[in-house]
Amino acid sequence: MSTITYREAVRQGIRDALVxxxxxxxxxxxxxxxxxxxxxTLGMLEEFGAQRIRDTPLSESAFVGAGIxxxxxGMRPIVEIMTVNFSLLALDQIMNNAATLLYxxxxxxxxxxxxxxATGAGRQVAAQHSHSLEGWYAHIPGLRILAPATVxxxxxxxxxxxxxxxxxLIFEHAMLYxxxxxxxxxxxxxxxxxAAIRRAGSDVTIIAYxxxxxxxxxxxxxxxxxxxxxxxxxxxCLRPLDTPTIFASVARTHRALVVDxxxxxxxxxxxxxxxxxxxxxxxxxxxxxxxxxxxVPMPYAKHLEDEAIPQVxxxxxxxxxxxx
Amino acid sequence: MxxxxxxxxxxxxxxxxxxxxxxxxxxxxxxxxxEERCVELYSRTAIRGFLHLAIxxxxxAVGVMEALTPDDAVVATxxxxxxxxxxxxxxxxxxxxxxxxxxxxSRGRGGSMHLFDAxxxxxxxxxxxxxxxxxxxxxxxxxxxxxxRRVTACFFGDGAVAEGEFHESMNLASLWHLPVLFCCENxxxxxxxxxxxxxxxxxxxxxxxxxxxxxxEVDGMDxxxxxxxxxxxxxxxRGGGGPHFLEMRTYRFRAHSMYDPDRxxxxxxxxxWKEHDPIPALAAQLSERGAIADGDLERMESxxxxxxxxxxxxxxxxxxxxxxxLERFVxxxxxxxxxx
Numbered sequence: 001m002s003t004i005t006y007r008e009a010v011r012q013g014i015r016d017a018l019v020x021x022x023x024x025x026x027x028x029x030x031x032x033x034x035x036x037x038x039x040x041t042l043g044m045l046e047e048f049g050a051q052r053i054r055d056t057p058l059s060e061s062a063f064v065g066a067g068i069x070x071x072x073x074g075m076r077p078i079v080e081i082m083t084v085n086f087s088l089l090a091l092d093q094i095m096n097n098a099a100t101l102l103y104x105x106x107x108x109x110x111x112x113x114x115x116x117x118a119t120g121a122g123r124q125v126a127a128q129h130s131h132s133l134e135g136w137y138a139h140i141p142g143l144r145i146l147a148p149a150t151v152x153x154x155x156x157x158x159x160x161x162x163x164x165x166x167x168x169l170i171f172e173h174a175m176l177y178x179x180x181x182x183x184x185x186x187x188x189x190x191x192x193x194x195a196a197i198r199r200a201g202s203d204v205t206i207i208a209y210x211x212x213x214x215x216x217x218x219x220x221x222x223x224x225x226x227x228x229x230x231x232x233x234x235x236x237c238l239r240p241l242d243t244p245t246i247f248a249s250v251a252r253t254h255r256a257l258v259v260d261x262x263x264x265x266x267x268x269x270x271x272x273x274x275x276x277x278x279x280x281x282x283x284x285x286x287x288x289x290x291x292x293x294x295x296v297p298m299p300y301a302k303h304l305e306d307e308a309i310p311q312v313x314x315x316x317x318x319x320x321x322x323x324x
Numbered sequence: 325m326x327x328x329x330x331x332x333x334x335x336x337x338x339x340x341x342x343x344x345x346x347x348x349x350x351x352x353x354x355x356x357x358x359e360e361r362c363v364e365l366y367s368r369t370a371i372r373g374f375l376h377l378a379i380x381x382x383x384x385a386v387g388v389m390e391a392l393t394p395d396d397a398v399v400a401t402x403x404x405x406x407x408x409x410x411x412x413x414x415x416x417x418x419x420x421x422x423x424x425x426x427x428x429x430s431r432g433r434g435g436s437m438h439l440f441d442a443x444x445x446x447x448x449x450x451x452x453x454x455x456x457x458x459x460x461x462x463x464x465x466x467x468x469x470x471x472x473r474r475v476t477a478c479f480f481g482d483g484a485v486a487e488g489e490f491h492e493s494m495n496l497a498s499l500w501h502l503p504v505l506f507c508c509e510n511x512x513x514x515x516x517x518x519x520x521x522x523x524x525x526x527x528x529x530x531x532x533x534x535x536x537x538x539x540x541e542v543d544g545m546d547x548x549x550x551x552x553x554x555x556x557x558x559x560x561x562r563g564g565g566g567p568h569f570l571e572m573r574t575y576r577f578r579a580h581s582m583y584d585p586d587r588x589x590x591x592x593x594x595x596x597w598k599e600h601d602p603i604p605a606l607a608a609q610l611s612e613r614g615a616i617a618d619g620d621l622e623r624m625e626s627x628x629x630x631x632x633x634x635x636x637x638x639x640x641x642x643x644x645x646x647x648x649x650l651e652r653f654v655x656x657x658x659x660x661x662x663x664x
Contacts, residue, residue: 025469051469057499062458062492069462069476072447073397075469077462092489096452097459105440105448106431107653141654165656 001184007177009154010040010116014078016155016187017162018048021076024162027054027063028080037082038118038177064090064115068098068167071113076162081117084133084171098167099142110165114158120211120261121309122175127297130305132261134171134210135268138239144168145238146192147210151181153236156190164192171238173211173261195242197249201231204255204319207246207272209235212259212310219315228323238268246272247280254285255322259310264292286322291315342615348390348547349606350624352382355406356603357628358415361636362405362422362436366582370640371422374451375436376403380545380577383602384509385410387550388477388570391505391558394444397476399460401509402437402451403576407479413441419635425642432645433653453514454480454487457506461493464502464567475561477505483514485528494535497567504567505558506532509544515580516588532569544574545600575600 004012017024026041032055035042045053056063060081067079081087087094094115101109121130138145144164148154154172161168198213199220208216213234220230231249235241250256256276260269273288294308359379365371378385385406392398392411400407408418413429421428422436430440430449438449447463450456460478467474484490485508497504508528512519519526529539538560542553550572557568575597579586610616 054500057492057495059492059496061489062461062496065455065458065489065493066462066465066496069459069464070466070469071462072459073463073466073470075466092452092455093458096455097450101448102656103653104430104434104438105442106428106433108430108440108442109447110656144655 001182003180004151004183005177006151006154006172006179006181007038007040009151009181009183010158010172011042012187013155013158014041015044017078017158018044018052020159021162023074023076024078025052025054025075026078026080027056027067029056029058029082031055031080036080038174040177041080060086060089061093065093065097067113067115068093068101068111071111072101072109077113078158078162079113079115081115083129083174084117084119085128085131087115087117087133094137094143094167094169095140099140102166103142111167112162112165113167114161114170115167116170116172118174119171120173120175121293121298121305122211124300124302124305126300130298132210132293134169134238135260135262135271137169138268138271140239142166143239144192146170147236147238148172149176149210149213149234149236151183152188153190155183156187157192160190160192168192171210175211179214193237193240193242195236195245196234197231197245198234199230199232201229201253203229203253203323204257205231205233205246205249205253206257206259206315206319207233207235208259209238210261212261215310215312215315216259218312219319222312222316223319228319230319235272241272241275243275243279246276247283250276250280251283254283256284257289257291257315257318257322259291259315261293261309263295264290265295267292289318289322291318342610342613345548345606345610345615348386348551349603349610350628351386351410352547352603352606353624353628354415354631355382355385355409357625357632358409358419358635359405361632365422365636371436372424373435373437374402375422375582376580377578378403378406378576380597380601381509381511381574382406383547383550384507384544384572384574385479387547388479388505388507388554390551391554392475392477395472395474397445397447397460397463397474399447399456399463399476399478400439400449401453401456401479401481402449403481404439404449404479405436408439408441408446408449411441411446412444413439413446415631415635416638417441419639420642423639423642424644425639426645427638427642454484454489454493456480457484457489457493460504461497461502464497464504465500468500468502473503473562475503475505475558477507477558479507479509481514482508482510482512482519482528483522484508485531486514486522494532494537498535498537501566503561505554505561506537506567506569507554508569508571509574510571511574511576513580513588516584518588529569529571537567537569538565539569539571541571541573544572545602545605547602547606577601
């Protein structure tokens with residue numbers, strides 16, 4: 001076992017893929033000479049060369065579309081989009097091509113493409129670099145949406161994503177890159193379809209993903225000292241949702257709290273909440289509750305930004321209310 | 325693609341050149357007749373949704389396809405019946421697709437705007453204006469990375485030139501020296517708005533040149549001119565010359581779609597362009613050369629009528645995909661449905 005950062009884990013995953021499969025290449029803005037805006041791809045240009053580590057112009061639509069075309073042409077592209085807000089410039093390609101080609105073509109054309117991007121707030125980069133839009137993408141049939149929350153998933157999700165015959169979007173929370181975790185030196189295969197129970201508990205199920213898993217775990221730790229036993233589910237895969245794991249947990253705890261940095265209205269938390277209400281309603285002893293991002297464009301000032309995203313104390317307060 | 329020499333038909337050509345010209349004529353006539361039947365089928369509601377006809381523009385599709393090999397790729401627009409047929413998609417499967425039948429080339433999932441065919445490397449049928457350009461750049465990137473000497477031909481209209489994706493794709497293809505043949509069918513109107521109302525610079529090949537992409541302008545109503553330019557451009561692309569740009573000046577004789585009342589064009593303008601109809605123009609050339617005699621055209625028309633009728637009969641007799649298969653092919657996981 002070694003202690004490594006989430007950034008290093010993502011880097012190892014990419015490096016392993018480049019070594020294992022010559023069809024894999026990486027392209028995106030500032031990934032080569034600059035080394036990646038989060039330094040994930042630092043040193044890869046020198047190691048793998050400019051054919052496989054491709055700096056792109058600031059043309060999100062063209063290079064995401066080129067990733068789709070290259071995938072159709074037999075390659076296994078990893079496309080990096082600098083941050084989730086920029087992905088909106090490529091939304092046409094993601095939605096109208098990547099997600100639809102297999103269906104529109106009657107099953108003839110798979111798009112084995114992986115798109116990685118940073119998501120989330122916490123760095124005071126304000127309203128055009130900080131949102132959590134993975135819930136929007138999870139709305140789209142034809143895509144698989146992943147949110148690695150641990151170093152193991154940060155390293156391990158990429159390979160199965162590249163082997164998925166369909167497009168996979170991986171959302172890496174920007175506040176996780178410097179977080180350290182324990183990781184076995186030999187990569188352990190991970191799946192990209194199930195949720196994981198990160199902490200077992202019996203009084204309430206806290207459902208989180210990506211950046212909010214740490215928040216949920218910290219809250220559960222404090223709640224334990226108050227005698228409240230919280231189970232923490234890391235969704236891992238936002239589309240398709242692993243509802244059996246959620247329902248089984250709710251059947252044990254009878255309470256569910258969804259923690260989502262994204263906006264509440266029409267968001268991923270709404271979907272998870274609705275699924276529980278539809279299919280596990282009679283297991284519930286209390287209404288499903290949510291702790292979400294405030295419905296504002298992300299503010300710059302630190303105190304406002306903190307207020308806009310789910311904090312440990314918000315989760316604790318919500319749980320206390322549910323079990324009271 | 326139909327081979328000139330082996331294509332079925334009653335017309336006996338004197339020379340290889342004549343035979344080739346007759347082949348081009350036949351291909352354009354097939355597309356024309358196919359689309360005329362589409363109008364009839366639309367009227368009797370066998371075809372629904374959007375139906376965009378390329379009547380008048382046949383020389384572009386036919387001319388460019390002559391320059392391609394079976395290994396090359398084609399990315400087309402939503403006005404792509406001609407591209408599909410000229411590329412060699414089965415007329416039966418194309419018509420069945422328009423009728424929404426499971427025997428269609430996209431199993432009835434795509435319709436007129438989304439014809440796909442893996443066997444001829446026909447990547448659609450893209451109904452987002454300029455949305456196919458990045459895709460074509462990527463197909464060419466895959467060829468480049470795998471050392472294959474193939475061409476990706478990407479069709480789009482003059483309207484696409486106003487989209488950001490056009491400029492991003494031109495830049496990327498040129499920057500990375502990728503084997504794309506950009507085929508701009510300039511029919512002077514982006515749906516119902518004339519080029520002069522949408523472009524600050526109406527010389528479209530100038531835009532390509534500004535990205536250091538060699539560009540040609542060609543009479544899109546002259547199939548031989550299109551073929552000549554396309555062959556020259558495709559060979560340059562195949563030979564490692566990077567992307568090339570072909571602007572074909574053409575015109576659609578019909579409205580934009582079946583919903584379009586065509587209020588924005590002067591009737592005289594339309595009639596004027598009809599005098600440049602590529603089909604009678606080529607037929608006249610063949611006649612002057614003595615390559616076709618009295619009755620030959622009629623015989624070709626009759627053979628094509630039979631082929632189109634056969635496609636309609638096939639489509640009419642086709643079946644609708646069972647509704648149980650609605651979610652099939654959303655992802656590959658869902659691909660293993662009951663039907664083979």
